[in-house]
Amino acid sequence: MALVYDFFVWGSAITTSNIAKVYARTVRALDGVDLAVAEGKIFALLGPNGAGKTTLMRILTTQIRPTAGEARVFGLDVVREGAKVRKIIGYVPQEMSVWTDLSGYENLLIYAKIYGIPPRDRPRLLDEVLTKLGLKEAARNLVRTYSGGMIRRLEIASALLIRPKVLFLDEPTIGLDPSARKAVWTELGKFKEGDGVTIFFNTHYMDEADLYAEEIGIINQGKLVIVGTAMELKRSVGGEVITLSLKSNAFAPERLRSLSFVQDVIVAEEEVRVVVQDAETSLPSLLEFLRQDGVSVTRVAMTKPTLDDVFLKYAGTRFEAGGRVSEVRQMRRMIRRG
Ligand SMILES: Nc1ncnc2c1ncn2[C@@H]1O[C@H](COP(=O)(O)OP(=O)(O)OP(=O)(O)O)[C@@H](O)[C@H]1O
Numbered sequence: 001m002a003l004v005y006d007f008f009v010w011g012s013a014i015t016t017s018n019i020a021k022v023y024a025r026t027v028r029a030l031d032g033v034d035l036a037v038a039e040g041k042i043f044a045l046l047g048p049n050g051a052g053k054t055t056l057m058r059i060l061t062t063q064i065r066p067t068a069g070e071a072r073v074f075g076l077d078v079v080r081e082g083a084k085v086r087k088i089i090g091y092v093p094q095e096m097s098v099w100t101d102l103s104g105y106e107n108l109l110i111y112a113k114i115y116g117i118p119p120r121d122r123p124r125l126l127d128e129v130l131t132k133l134g135l136k137e138a139a140r141n142l143v144r145t146y147s148g149g150m151i152r153r154l155e156i157a158s159a160l161l162i163r164p165k166v167l168f169l170d171e172p173t174i175g176l177d178p179s180a181r182k183a184v185w186t187e188l189g190k191f192k193e194g195d196g197v198t199i200f201f202n203t204h205y206m207d208e209a210d211l212y213a214e215e216i217g218i219i220n221q222g223k224l225v226i227v228g229t230a231m232e233l234k235r236s237v238g239g240e241v242i243t244l245s246l247k248s249n250a251f252a253p254e255r256l257r258s259l260s261f262v263q264d265v266i267v268a269e270e271e272v273r274v275v276v277q278d279a280e281t282s283l284p285s286l287l288e289f290l291r292q293d294g295v296s297v298t299r300v301a302m303t304k305p306t307l308d309d310v311f312l313k314y315a316g317t318r319f320e321a322g323g324r325v326s327e328v329r330q331m332r333r334m335i336r337r338g
């Protein structure tokens, strides 16, 4: 799980070297990101609101330039060879990118024209992407009658029209309920299997990264804090987690580190997470230690490490979602209503 990569990594679909982005001379949205995503993988960039996910995706999809550093997609420089990069990537933005007063088919037709797909190829291609994303039946209906999940699948279908080598998805299932989310990923999974496309997606949903990504990069305040498979990341936290809610504010949780069976102590605002090899056998000694220190425990939970624990360990703060993402969700609902 090294964070430093050689800039050119063989077999990589995406590489970045020390990418930084400063907006308006003051907002450091990205602060030296080094990344390599292997060809054919599903990669999730996971981070809270404002972490820099969309900024990185905009750089990789050639929409904005980095302030410093370099990025390549299949060896092509995103700044100097932007036009070539755009020919091999598909992109679904965080915001809505289809017209609701047209049918699904008409939307795709417009994108086919924008992409310069010859008229004779359009019917076959449109049919193909509509079938792949499970939208053939609804193709002639107005998009405003679609569910949120269907709209997202239509947006993905339009990004697939050029048969990209890399598909970039910014918050692919934002605002969707779990079953719609699952449907989106089922279709994406089929597409990945069939065409071997590399999928790079941004998300602030830990469970989405956990369930669907083969590799996860956690980003916080413009810095990539760790990269690995969900399993590797969780294993790096340790064996099991005992989460304690404590009554006494005077207690220094760091004292727990002196105990031989304690592997790590992660402190959240109102909780202490104690990492141990085996929670069931460690718990009695832990509680006894706290009792002798005069600390009363109000709640105990024993769990395997989650990505939440991973985030807390490496980013040093709780993972806070909300804010602008919910605004986007609101906006989507409104647009759908017309
Ligand atoms: N055009 C801009 N001008 C100035 N600041 C910006 C601009 N775009 C983004 N930022 C700031 O840069 C930081 C990173 O924003 P970015 O949109 O990349 O985060 P994000 O991880 O995609 O967040 P979200 O989960 O809310 O989509 C934030 O502090 C944001 O306010």
Ligand SMILES: [Mg+2]
Residues within 6 Å of the ligand: 053, 054, 055, 094, 170, 202
């Ligand atoms: Mg974003």
